[in-house]
Structure formats: structure tokens, C-alpha cells
Amino acid sequence: MNYRLVIALPLxxxxxxxxxxxxxxxxxxxxQPAAMQQSQSTSxxxxxxxxxxxxPLTQPSREGFWxxxxxxxxxxxxxxxxxxxxxxxxxxxxxxxGNSKQIKDVDSRAQAGIKLASDKANEADQHAIDAGNKATAxxxxxxxxxxxxxxxxxxxxxxxxxKASNQTEIRFRPGQTVLSKNAKDALDQxxxxxKGQRGYIFEVQGFSSGKGxxxxxxxxxxxxxxxxxxxxxxxxxxxxxxxxxxxxxxxASDDASKTKRINGGRVEIxxxxxDLEQLSSNSAPAMGNDQQQQPK
Numbered sequence: 001m002n003y004r005l006v007i008a009l010p011l012x013x014x015x016x017x018x019x020x021x022x023x024x025x026x027x028x029x030x031x032q033p034a035a036m037q038q039s040q041s042t043s044x045x046x047x048x049x050x051x052x053x054x055x056p057l058t059q060p061s062r063e064g065f066w067x068x069x070x071x072x073x074x075x076x077x078x079x080x081x082x083x084x085x086x087x088x089x090x091x092x093x094x095x096x097x098g099n100s101k102q103i104k105d106v107d108s109r110a111q112a113g114i115k116l117a118s119d120k121a122n123e124a125d126q127h128a129i130d131a132g133n134k135a136t137a138x139x140x141x142x143x144x145x146x147x148x149x150x151x152x153x154x155x156x157x158x159x160x161x162x163k164a165s166n167q168t169e170i171r172f173r174p175g176q177t178v179l180s181k182n183a184k185d186a187l188d189q190x191x192x193x194x195k196g197q198r199g200y201i202f203e204v205q206g207f208s209s210g211k212g213x214x215x216x217x218x219x220x221x222x223x224x225x226x227x228x229x230x231x232x233x234x235x236x237x238x239x240x241x242x243x244x245x246x247x248x249x250x251x252a253s254d255d256a257s258k259t260k261r262i263n264g265g266r267v268e269i270x271x272x273x274x275d276l277e278q279l280s281s282n283s284a285p286a287m288g289n290d291q292q293q294q295p296k
Contacts, residue, residue, distance in 0.1 A: 163273060163274070165200070165273045166270075168268075188234070190269060200272065206267045207265065208264075216246075226267050
């Protein structure tokens with residue numbers, strides 16, 4: 001009998017311990033929310049410095065050796081212990097995603113600012129290049145104007161300086177004032193060479209044999225026949241022709257020390273030119289270049 005009692009008492013103690021541990025853990029579970037609320041209220045001041053804005057996780061309450069090592073721990077107990085950790089992990093994921101988005105936004109704005117600054121710099125460079133080209137064109141135009149002014153000054157200073165360009169002589173028989181075919185051909189050749197030109201004059205000098213006023217009148221008539229042909233046939237302006245009746249004035253020979261008299265009559269026609277035609281030919285290309293340089 002005593003032997004059975006000794007065996008029954010330890011067995012009852014072993015069976016009673018799980019029930020006692022579960023009752024102890026349930027009472028501790030009921031008191032745990034109140035303790036957690038108190039710890040959260042006390043740690044509100046320190047939670048402002050955290051990235052999540054929440055209080056740090058508190059250590060689990062002490063449940064004794066059996067509460068920690070109980071192999072029959074309930075599922076709700078495990079979930080209650082791991083739920084704060086899962087919440088913080090999710091919050092950290094959200095914070096990481098938000099930080100990544102902010103970094104991308106800042107990077108995109110920085111790239112846009114860099115591109116805008118680069119575009120402005122390229123535009124400024126293009127404006128500088130255009131300004132340099134315009135300055136070069138203006139300098140070239142100024143040089144051309146200076147050259148033209150110098151040419152004009154040269155021409156104006158020599159406007160009354162005519163140089164012999166061409167010369168011909170027409171012979172007349174004694175008492176004759178009508179132009180022959182050879183005379184007309186010579187005049188046609190001279191008049192054609194000045195068609196459309198400026199800065200030229202014809203010098204017509206008539207010479208006749210005889211004496212006194214009769215010779216002068218005869219030489220005048222021969223020179224007038226030449227002038228009449230140039231004006232009527234080739235439309236040479238009268239103001240470009242200078243006519244002189246020299247009469248029986250002596251004609252200079254090849255030997256400067258000697259003079260010779262002529263028999264019959266003759267007319268010397270000299271074509272004289274100044275630099276005015278050269279100026280007009282130089283001005284035309286210059287004006288063409290100026291028109292090409294003007295912006296369209």
C-alpha cells in the first residue's frame with residue numbers, strides 16, 4: 001500500500017505542472033498588453049528620433065523557464081511574439097521604397113538641370129560664333145568700302161586726266177569734205193569700241209592746205225563731217241566730241257626739230273579715256289559681293 005502511494009504522488013505532481021504553467025502563462029498574457037501600453041507611453045519621446053516614427057521594440061516579459069521552454073506553446077503566443085517584428089520589417093520596406101523614389105526624383109531633377117545648363121551653354125556658344133561671323137563680315141565690308149573710297153578718290157583726282165586710247169587719220173582730197181568708205185569703216189571701228197562705256201571723249205582736229213581763213217573753214221567742214229557721222233550713225237553724245245579746225249597749221253613730224261606742211265586735207269580722230277570706266281567696272285563686283293553678304 002505504501003508503495004502505491006509513493007508512486008502516485010510524483011505522477012500527480014507531473015500531471016499538474018502543465019496545467020499550472022498554462023494558467024500562469026494565461027495570467028501573464030492578460031497582464032502583457034497593459035505592460036506594453038505602459039512601455040509605449042513611456043517611450044513616445046524617444047520614438048520621434050526613429051526613422052519609422054514609432055517606439056522601439058520592447059523586450060518580451062519574463063514568463064519563467066517553463067513559459068519559454070514549453071514545447072506545448074500555443075500558436076497565438078508565437079504569432080503575438082512575431083507580429084511586431086513583421087510590422088517593423090514591412091515599415092522598413094516602405095521606407096526603403098520611399099527613399100529610393102526620392103533618390104530617383106532628385107536624380108531626374110539633377111539630370112534635367114544639367115541638360116538645361118548644357119543647352120544654354122551651347123546656345124551661348126552659337127550666339128558667340130554668329131557674332132564672330134558678323135564681325136568678320138563687317139570688317140570685310142569695311143575694308144571693301146575703304147578700298148572703293150580710295151579708288152574713287154584716285155579717279156576724282158584724275159577725272160580730268162585723259163589718256164589716248166586709240167587714234168586714226170582720215171585723208172581728204174583737195175576741196176572734198178565727204179567721207180569715203182574707208183573713212184566710215186575706221187570711224188565704225190572706233191565708235192563700236194566705246195559702246196556702253198563712260199569716261200571717254202573724241203578729239204577731232206581738221207587740217208587743210210591753203211592759207212588764212214579759207215584753210216580754217218575747210219578744215220572745220222571736214223571735221224564737222226566726221227562729227228556728224230559719229231552722232232547720227234553711232235549715237236555718240238555731242239558733249240563727248242571736241243572739234244577743232246586747225247587750218248593749215250604745221251603738223252609735227254617724226255623729227256621734233258622739223259615740221260611739215262600737208263597737201264589736201266585730213267582729220268585726226270583721237271579716242272581719250274580717263275579712269276571713270278575702270279571705277280564702274282570695279283564697283284559692280286563689289287556691290288555684288290555686298291548683296292551676297294546681306295542676311296536673307
